[in-house]
Amino acid sequence: MRKFKKLVGYILGFISSVLLTILVLLFVFKITIFNQNYVLQKLEDNNYYEEVTKSIKRDMGNSLMSSGLDKSILDGIFKDGDIKVDIKGFIASIYTGSKYKVDTDSLKKKLNSNIDEYLKEKGLEATDKKSLETYVDGVVKIYKDGINIYGYLDGVISSFAKISTYTDMFIGFIIVFIIVCLVVIRKWVHKRYSGVVCLSSSLMLLYFRWFIYDGIDFKNIIIISDSFSKVIRKVLIDVGDKVIIVSMVLLIISIVLNLNNSLFKIKRIRKSL
Amino acid sequence: MHKKYKFKGKAFVTYVALSFLFVCVFIVIIYFGLNHTIRKYTNIINTVAIKESKNDRKVKFDNAQKKMTSIPSYGSKYGTIKIDKINLDLPLYYGDNEEILSYGIGHYAGSYFPGEGGSVILAGHNDPGYFEKILELGNNDKIVLDLNYGKFDYQIYETRIVSENDLSAFPIQDNEERLILYTCYPLGVGHKTERFVVYAHRVGETDA
Incomplete structure (x- = not known):
């Protein structure tokens, strides 16, 4: 019976180690990718808003080349600050699970007005109005695509908030399970077994981090656009660093617990009078 | 009252060995259980989403087979x-x-x-x-x-x-x-x- 209890205790110890590893990973995601303030800070630190503004202006300029119109028609159609506001709104919508509508009415109005003014100035007449409308819609789409990353994250938006909620529930469940396991282990194996769990978890984290990061060249990753990729790179490297830090903390805790319990035993010797 | 310290190395070694045993089991599970899936997705990411670094990926063409053996x-x-x-x-x-x-x-x-x-x-x-x-x-x-x-x-x-x-x-x-x-x-x-x-x-x- 005693051996059976010990065996169960060891199995629970292994499960606790794995769950502690998963808990640490979820916690790191919780304070990074699932944290809106963290993401906004990363965008700010990597000049994401300025890069997107440059990219939108460049793409609008490119679209101009085949239109035959002058670049002056793009003057003042939007303010640089509008892009930052829209991106922040879009990011907020990801975390709340709502839909953010990029308001392009004023942009469209100003662009149409600029085109009319330009044509009037040059004494030209737009014979193909439908084509012109399609061009204006194209410019508006460039603005929208710059904000919502070409629509690639539409699928993520609807599920991101749910994933974040489930992560919270899962973290709570894991914590409870680990506590129950440690209580059982304490009774059936040894009262100071938690040091083993911490040490195993620390090494598992280090291995898992190496396994994933060894396979992908994160420093050169490019997804959708350069500016977006720069932020992704920084976030992923930061997540990896945080995992290492937490695993080091767990390692130190495990050493303290193991040292405390197994290395030294203080024996009091009464000196007889 | 004197205090005497006694070294209990055996327990320490047992705990460390047990930890490494757990890690080995974990590695085996990851390797045999998830390795294929993880490598599949990292390969997809590497193929689609990694731009050429300064040390360029060597592009190779097999003349005999008329086939690219390493694409850009x-x-x-x-x-x-x-x-x-x-x-x-x-x-x-x-x-x-x-x-x-x-x-x-x-x-x-x-x-x-x-x-x-x-x-x-x-x-x-x-x-x-x-x-x-x-x-x-x-x-x-x-x-x-x-x-x-x-x-x-x-x-x-x-x-x-x-x-x-x-x-x-x-x-x-x-x-x-x-x-x-x-x-x-x-x-x-x-x-x-x-x-x-x-x-x-x-x-x-x-x-x-």
Whole structure:
């Protein structure tokens, strides 16, 4: 019976180690990718808003080349600050699970007005109005695509908030399970077994981090656009660093617990009078 | 009262050994259980999403098998396209997303590489400095692809204007090597519903 209890205790110890590893990973995601303030800070630190503004202006300029119109028609159609506001709104919508509508009415109005003014100035007449409308819609789409990353994250938006909620529930469940396991282990194996769990978890984290990061060249990753990729790179490297830090903390805790319990035993010797 | 310290190394070693045993079991589970899945997705990411670093991924072409054994990274420049008739000399990138097309000419990743004996499909904007002037090309005009694994000459045999939705104009086949260039048509204001397509076949045997 005693051996059976010990065996169960060891199995629970292994499960606790794995769950502690998963808990640490979820916690790191919780304070990074699932944290809106963290993401906004990363965008700010990597000049994401300025890069997107440059990219939108460049793409609008490119679209101009085949239109035959002058670049002056793009003057003042939007303010640089509008892009930052829209991106922040879009990011907020990801975390709340709502839909953010990029308001392009004023942009469209100003662009149409600029085109009319330009044509009037040059004494030209737009014979193909439908084509012109399609061009204006194209410019508006460039603005929208710059904000919502070409629509690639539409699928993520609807599920991101749910994933974040489930992560919270899962973290709570894991914590409870680990506590129950440690209580059982304490009774059936040894009262100071938690040091083993911490040490195993620390090494598992280090291995898992190496396994994933060894396979992908994160420093050169490019997804959708350069500016977006720069932020992704920084976030992923930061997540990896945080995992290492937490695993080091767990390692130190495990050493303290193991040292405390197994290395030294203080024996009091009464000196007889 | 004196305090005496006693070393209990055996317990310490047992705990450390147990931890390593747990880690070994974990590694075995990851390796045999999830390795295939994780490697599959990291390979997808590496193929699609990694741009060429300063130490370029070595592009390799097997002359005997007429096949690429190591392809360029998606989004990386791997050669130039030259058309003397229209003074065109542009960088050629692997991939054809919006960002790539703003840098130069894009190679559709679903088509073959020059030298492999199949359809090679290249796209470019119809703006000055890109593919604007390919509209001036005609039969027998020469196109040269100067790549980092060899040089390939082509001669135009047909040009066509097709609908943007006409996929039959861009056949992916491996019976013969065909170079297909395309750009939006016509020039001018607005959305383009047609494509100007240039077809060329490979001429001569050049070094690869």
